[in-house]
Amino acid sequence: MTDLMWRIAGGSGDGIDSTSQNFAKALMRAGLDVFTHRHYPSRIRGGHTYVEVRADSEPVRSRGDGFNFLLALGDSFARNPQADANTVYGNEEIKPLSENLDDLNEGGIIVYDEGLLDEETLERADIDLEARAEENDWHVFPLDLRGLAREHGREVMRNTAGVGATAALLDMDLEHIEALMEDAMTGDVLEANLEILERAYDTVREDYEFDHDLRVPTGDHDEQQVLMSGSNAVAYAAIDEGCRFIAGYPMTPWTDVFTILSQHLPKFGGIAEQVEDEIAAAALAVGASHAGVKSMSGSSGGGFALMSEPLGLAEMTETPIVLLEAMRAGPSTGMPTKPEQGDLEHVLYTSQGDSCRVVFAPANVTECYEQTRAAFRLAYDYQLPAVVVIDQKLSGEMRNADESFFDREPNTDPGSVLTEAEISEAAHHESGKFKRYQHGAENGVSPRSIPGQKDGRFLASGNEHTPEGHISESPTNRVAQMDRRMRKLDAIRGELDDAESSHQTQYGPEDAEYGLLVWGSQQDTVFEAVDQLNDAGESVKALGVSDLMPFPESEVAAFLESVESCMVVEMNASAQFRGLVQRELGRFGPKLNSLLKYNGESFEPHEVVDGFERIVSQEASVPEGTKFVPAAGD
Amino acid sequence: MSVFSAIGEDREIDRDEFTPGIEPQATWCPGCGDFGVLKALKQAMPEIGRTPDETLLVTGIGCSGKLSSYFESYGFHSIHGRSLPVARAAKLANPGLEVIAAGGDGDGYGIGGNHFMHTARENHDMTYIVFNNEIFGLTKGQTSPTSPKGHKSKTQPHGSAKDPVRPMSLSLASGSSYIARTAAVNPNQAKEILVEAMEHDGFAHVDFLTQCPTWNKDAKQYVPYTDVQDDDEFDFDVTDRREAADAMYEAESRLHEGEVLTGRFYVDSERPSYGEEKRATEEMPEEPLAERYLDEDAEWERSADLLHHHR
Ligand SMILES: Cc1ncc(C[n+]2csc(CCOP(=O)(O)OP(=O)(O)O)c2C)c(N)n1
Ligand code: SF4
Numbered sequence: 001m002t003d004l005m006w007r008i009a010g011g012s013g014d015g016i017d018s019t020s021q022n023f024a025k026a027l028m029r030a031g032l033d034v035f036t037h038r039h040y041p042s043r044i045r046g047g048h049t050y051v052e053v054r055a056d057s058e059p060v061r062s063r064g065d066g067f068n069f070l071l072a073l074g075d076s077f078a079r080n081p082q083a084d085a086n087t088v089y090g091n092e093e094i095k096p097l098s099e100n101l102d103d104l105n106e107g108g109i110i111v112y113d114e115g116l117l118d119e120e121t122l123e124r125a126d127i128d129l130e131a132r133a134e135e136n137d138w139h140v141f142p143l144d145l146r147g148l149a150r151e152h153g154r155e156v157m158r159n160t161a162g163v164g165a166t167a168a169l170l171d172m173d174l175e176h177i178e179a180l181m182e183d184a185m186t187g188d189v190l191e192a193n194l195e196i197l198e199r200a201y202d203t204v205r206e207d208y209e210f211d212h213d214l215r216v217p218t219g220d221h222d223e224q225q226v227l228m229s230g231s232n233a234v235a236y237a238a239i240d241e242g243c244r245f246i247a248g249y250p251m252t253p254w255t256d257v258f259t260i261l262s263q264h265l266p267k268f269g270g271i272a273e274q275v276e277d278e279i280a281a282a283a284l285a286v287g288a289s290h291a292g293v294k295s296m297s298g299s300s301g302g303g304f305a306l307m308s309e310p311l312g313l314a315e316m317t318e319t320p321i322v323l324l325e326a327m328r329a330g331p332s333t334g335m336p337t338k339p340e341q342g343d344l345e346h347v348l349y350t351s352q353g354d355s356c357r358v359v360f361a362p363a364n365v366t367e368c369y370e371q372t373r374a375a376f377r378l379a380y381d382y383q384l385p386a387v388v389v390i391d392q393k394l395s396g397e398m399r400n401a402d403e404s405f406f407d408r409e410p411n412t413d414p415g416s417v418l419t420e421a422e423i424s425e426a427a428h429h430e431s432g433k434f435k436r437y438q439h440g441a442e443n444g445v446s447p448r449s450i451p452g453q454k455d456g457r458f459l460a461s462g463n464e465h466t467p468e469g470h471i472s473e474s475p476t477n478r479v480a481q482m483d484r485r486m487r488k489l490d491a492i493r494g495e496l497d498d499a500e501s502s503h504q505t506q507y508g509p510e511d512a513e514y515g516l517l518v519w520g521s522q523q524d525t526v527f528e529a530v531d532q533l534n535d536a537g538e539s540v541k542a543l544g545v546s547d548l549m550p551f552p553e554s555e556v557a558a559f560l561e562s563v564e565s566c567m568v569v570e571m572n573a574s575a576q577f578r579g580l581v582q583r584e585l586g587r588f589g590p591k592l593n594s595l596l597k598y599n600g601e602s603f604e605p606h607e608v609v610d611g612f613e614r615i616v617s618q619e620a621s622v623p624e625g626t627k628f629v630p631a632a633g634d
Numbered sequence: 635m636s637v638f639s640a641i642g643e644d645r646e647i648d649r650d651e652f653t654p655g656i657e658p659q660a661t662w663c664p665g666c667g668d669f670g671v672l673k674a675l676k677q678a679m680p681e682i683g684r685t686p687d688e689t690l691l692v693t694g695i696g697c698s699g700k701l702s703s704y705f706e707s708y709g710f711h712s713i714h715g716r717s718l719p720v721a722r723a724a725k726l727a728n729p730g731l732e733v734i735a736a737g738g739d740g741d742g743y744g745i746g747g748n749h750f751m752h753t754a755r756e757n758h759d760m761t762y763i764v765f766n767n768e769i770f771g772l773t774k775g776q777t778s779p780t781s782p783k784g785h786k787s788k789t790q791p792h793g794s795a796k797d798p799v800r801p802m803s804l805s806l807a808s809g810s811s812y813i814a815r816t817a818a819v820n821p822n823q824a825k826e827i828l829v830e831a832m833e834h835d836g837f838a839h840v841d842f843l844t845q846c847p848t849w850n851k852d853a854k855q856y857v858p859y860t861d862v863q864d865d866d867e868f869d870f871d872v873t874d875r876r877e878a879a880d881a882m883y884e885a886e887s888r889l890h891e892g893e894v895l896t897g898r899f900y901v902d903s904e905r906p907s908y909g910e911e912k913r914a915t916e917e918m919p920e921e922p923l924a925e926r927y928l929d930e931d932a933e934w935e936r937s938a939d940l941l942h943h944h945r
Contacts, residue, residue: 029945226944236937244923245727266917268935269926271726276752280719283712287723290710291690291731292924295723313713403945407938414927420639431655433706450924451690451708451724451731452638459702461711462695470657470703471711 003056004216005064005105006166008159009096010049010073019159020051021398022184023166025227026176027055028400031219034227036398037063037602042252042336048099057219060399061524065606066103068214069170071162072096072112073145098125107137109212111165113158114142139212141165141204148200153192160193164200169208172216174201224403230368230394230521231256233406234324235264237372238296242412243322244270245295247284249277251303252336253395254326258298278303282310285321289314290460292414292450294380298324298388301343302333305350311385312351317460318383318437318448318485320415322375327391329600338600339392341520341571344580347389348549356485358386358492359549363505363523365399367546369406371503378495380415382445382488389548391571393602394521416447423449423456427467434458435467439480444488493550504555508534508541514615515563516542517556517592519570519577522603526569529608540612545577551584560588565631567615569608573598575629594629601625637928640687641730647680654706661700667844667856668697670818671736671765672704677821678828684732692721694737694746696772698765698844701736715746718753718762722908725760728924729909732832736763740770743779743799754808754837759907761831761838764801767846775849782890798890801841802882802899806875811836811902813878815885815895817843817856823896830898836907843894862897872901 004027008020017038024034032055040049054064073096097110097117104110110133122129133140143165149158160181167174174197181193228236235257238246246265248258262272271288275281278299285297299307304325314321327343329335334342347359358378360371368390375386418426426447427435436458438446446467449456459469464481466472496502507527512534518526523544533540543559545552560566560581566588568578575594582589595611597603606623613620614628622628653676662668679689689707693699695714702709708731712720721735742750742764753762768785770776777790780801784793805813812834816824824842831838843856862868862881870877878900885895912918926932 025945224945226941228944232944236940239935239937242927242934244926245723247723264940269919269923271912271918271923273723273726275719276748279716280749280752283716283719284723286712287692287710287720288727290720291724291727292927293727294927295727309713310716313716317710403941406941408936410934410936412927412932412934417928419928420637429656431706433654433656450638450728450928452641452688452728452924454640454643454687456640457686457706457708459709459711461702461709462713463711468656469709469711471700 002068002214003054003060003064004069004170004214005052005054005067006069006071007050007052007067007100008071008073008162009100014073015156015159016049016051019163020053022177022180023163024053024398025180027053027216028225028227029176030173030216031221032057032217033060033219034398034400035060035063038396040337048096050100055217057217061528062605065604066105068105068108069166070100070104070108070110071166072100072110072117073158073162098122098127101127101132104136104138107212107214109139109141109169109214111141111143111162111169113145115144115146141169141208143204145200148203149196152195152199157193157196160196161200164197165204168201168204169210170214170216174198225400226403226406227398227400228365228406229256229396229398230365230390231260231396233365233368234372234388234390235260236406237369238322238376239264239268240408240410241294241373241376242410243294243296243376244268245285245288245293247273247275247281247297249275249281249299249303251300253328253392254298254300254303254324256395257324257326261296278306279309282307282321282323286310286314286319289319289321290451292417294376294414296322296324298326300326300328301330301346304343304346308350311357312353313462314385315351315356315485316462319460320379320383321385322372322379323385323387325387325389326395327389329598335600337392339521339571339602340598340600341391341522342573342576342598343389344548344572344576347387348580354486355549356489357384357549359389360386360503361389361520361546361548362394363521363544363546364394365397366401366405367503368394371546373411377411378492380413382492383416383448384488389520391521416445418447418449418456420453423453428455429468432457433468436469437465437467437481439467439484441484443491444484444486446484489550496547496550496552497554502555503546504552505544506541506559507544509539510541512541513539513564514612515559515566516540516608516612517545517559517566517568517581518542519545519548522569522571525603525605526608528605529612532605532609533612538612538616548580551580553584556581557585560585560591565615566591567593567595567612569595569603569611571597571602590631593631595622596627596629597625599625637925638728638730640685643685643688647683647685649676649680651686652676652679652706654704657703660704662697663848665845665847666697667767667818667846668701668765670821670824671763671842671844672701674821674824674828675705677825678832681829682732682832688730689732689734690721690724692717692724692733692735694741696738696741696770698736698738698771699741715741715744716749717741718746718749721760722753722756722758725758726909726918728922729759730922733760734763734832735760737765738771739764739766739768739780740778743801751808754805754810754839756908757809757811757836757905759835759909761828761840763840763842765844766801766841767844767850769846769850771846771849800883800886803879803886805839806879806882806900810839810900811905812838813882813900814898815841815843817859817894817896818845819855819857820859820896823861827898834903836902836905843896856894859894859896862895862899868895872898875900
């Protein structure tokens with residue numbers, strides 16, 4: 001039986017998000033593994049938006065290839081308050097039905113609101129639905145969702161009618177959906193929604209014969225599941241690491257994490273600040289951390305550019321902070337609601353001088369939690385900034401996980417901070433000043449004091465400085481301080497290499513001939529492609545890289561040694577990760593070619609499969625929207 | 635032993651405690667007004683009864699930014715224009731600290747102008763000293779936001795066509811609850827004003843006129859000056875916004891004409907500080923947040939408490 005890939009489409013503001021979230025939760029409660037994928041335009045009302053919910057009894061790794069159930073809700077401009085929206089937005093008269101047919105898989109199901117999507121719309125879009133349905137073996141169900149909703153409640157409740165129809169067509173129990181509605185609503189609204197749900201369900205059961213195969217798969221979890229987005233996981237990791245100060249400025253998609261923490265930190269005894277700009281935001285994080293509070297800031301590309309200064313200040317003053325960079329397509333304001341991995345070099349090298357920071361790029365929701373926790377721990381143990389880089393895809397996608405995974409002990413240790421008793425024993429200058437930045441320290445870490453502690457006085461300076469913090473341009477002091485700061489990265493690399501659970505993930509048969517190298521949010525999609533390729537008789541494995549700085553040299557080198565050729569898969573136009581690999585390892589150039597995508601969409605597994613064919617056959621062309629860049633020196 | 639035992643320490647404090655026994659030789663030019671700020675600040679500290687260990691001085695970049703090198707306390711010599719966001723977060727993290735921010739006119743009214751406006755608006759309980767020498771000192775004499783119109787420099791060879799910033803008026807409009815102007819040549823008034831500013835519960839902005847004999851030779855040395863509190867001509871109510879605004883406007887205009895008016899220009903002791911506001915709405919803990927990390931008995935909530943929303 002195939003897995004379910006359900007797409008709900010409509011206008012922004014149609015309740016697509018909440019409906020899909022509830023549907024995903026209901027499937028999770030029914031014992032399935034779920035994955036959601038959000039697509040939305042950069043506008044508040046109107047415009048075309050959809051969410052896909054994929055569910056299976058097996059672990060689900062990505063949005064999958066295309067989809068097999070379309071629930072097309074109303075015309076996105078039907079309720080746009082601007083009467084002339086059509087003329088204002090020109091050709092953006094997007095219709096959820098006509099717009100969403102291209103990726104609907106063979107044998108798929110379409111439920112659409114016949115009240116809004118009439119013949120004329122299809123004609124105008126030059127779509128012969130009947131012919132295409134026949135050709136693709138689609139099962140089409142025009143339903144009066146709006147009418148049903150109006151009859152028992154209000155028109156906006158037609159989402160519920162759509163979900164009821166979905167459940168009927170998939171032979172799914174209403175029990176979990178109803179329970180979720182009962183959690184979220186009360187009174188008349190609840191009554192009306194329940195009524196609409198059941199009526200839609202019954203209508204479909206009574207009025208239609210089903211000749212499609214798609215049914216909700218059955219699944220069974222051993223443990224209580226939770227549905228989490230990448231942003232949730234990052235925010236919760238921060239809470240569990242004792243982060244109690246957040247400063248930020250809104251920018252999509254970073255805003256998700258900023259909002260979650262702004263809502264929760266004050267309740268948890270912390271402080272949240274929305275400030276004038278991103279320079280201030282990161283500078284506040286530095287100030288709060290200097291004064292002894294675990295703190296965080298973050299942004300997306302443009303705002304992160306402004307943070308370049310305080311980021312460097314944190315490196316030089318050795319003030320721990322954690323920054324989140326939630327990437328979207330650039331340059332400049334780029335495409336605010338579309339994912340890209342184009343800020344890799346920006347997060348690694350932004351700010352003047354040599355970079356002395358930790359940079360992590362988690363693969364998925366659970367890794368978001370693990371690596372954000374690791375980022376805090378390393379930042380505070382080693383006194384440097386740690387950057388967690390995700391993207392618009394990972395920030396918004398939801399997945400289920402065992403609740404116990406997130407149910408962990410907090411770590412509120414402020415890291416290498418001395419108590420007053422320890423300060424009194426520590427080295428001081430004869431003037432009484434505490435030697436905060438001592439030269440020696442094998443792992444680079446010279447413990448710090450916190451303002452207000454007795455006899456801990458020192459000067460934190462963004463200028464090069466002596467052990468007490470005073471500005472110094474002495475060549476010997478400069479080399480000693482610089483070397484010590486850089487030694488931290490070696491020590492961290494050693495620690496990460498020793499760690500039981502490496503964040504680099506090998507996938508596929510150990511002895512495979514070909515390699516796929518991938519970083520950040522595209523890892524699981526590529527792993528799914530690896531399965532497809534091996535099922536088709538190829539010999540392929542993948543390495544997903546989540547640590548960017550310090551770079552996992554030995555793991556990546558060993559992987560590249562072991563394959564004949566390797567395709568680096570990433571979402572940017574200039575093969576930034578491939579560049580990083582070559583820079584860090586200084587060889588393997590001729591073995592590496594690239595599959596790139598930068599049209600504002602993340603990879604689907606079949607695109608990686610098709611791209612791979614290009615390496616092997618040298619003739620095949622890559623799918624539309626992707627680009628193949630051969631190895632240098634070829 | 636308490637976690638921050640330096641905070642609230644009750645003892646006689648000597649101004650010499652604020653002289654670092656390290657790099658005592660300031661690199662400021664002979665005759666620089668910055669010496670006057672340093673001296674006044676050192677004299678003010680014993681009067682407010684704060685020790686070096688419970689004081690955090692955050693400075694920007696410029697000759698003025700070096701203040702933290704010549705003043706013994708916890709110090710943070712940050713980056714150009716950013717002393718305020720660093721300082722105000724430290725105050726939120728640990729309200730027990732005496733937090734002072736300082737920098738030049740380029741630092742505070744130019745590159746850091748946005749932070750100035752917003753820190754004033756929030757009324758953080760801290761003191762902000764701006765060394766106003768009407769010039770960029772450290773980068774060797776370029777026109778600054780407070781340089782008078784027509785001022786010639788290497789980067790403005792034909793004379794600046796811009797009206798200078800009016801720091802006090804800007805400060806009042808932004809929301810500072812204490813605003814004063816003093817001058818390095820007037821150490822007694824300067825000390826008094828710094829004491830008041832530090833004791834004030836809210837954002838206290840001191841526009842501190844400092845001469846730069848090296849790059850701003852033409853400019854007045856800020857003498858003779860008139861203390862607006864001592865002169866009958868300026869009989870205005872410092873607690874009245876409108877009267878204060880007029881007095882500031884007057885003082886700023888006359889400075890452009892070469893007459894120096896100093897003193898307190900605005901004092902609002904009623905308005906709660908940002909920290910008080912935030913505590914009142916329970917957006918900030920009663921106890922200094924920074925203490926919890928070093929307190930072994932502190933209780934911490936976990937994100938698991940939120941997981942039921944996700945089931
Ligand atoms: C981002 C940035 N831009 C420029 C500089 C160079 N810079 C250092 S000090 C300074 C001007 C300082 O003038 P002011 O703030 O008036 O202080 P003063 O030196 O007169 O005390 C400038 C432009 C810098 N350090 N950082
Ligand atoms: S350049 Fe001007 S401001 Fe700087 S130290 Fe010399 S006199 Fe003072």
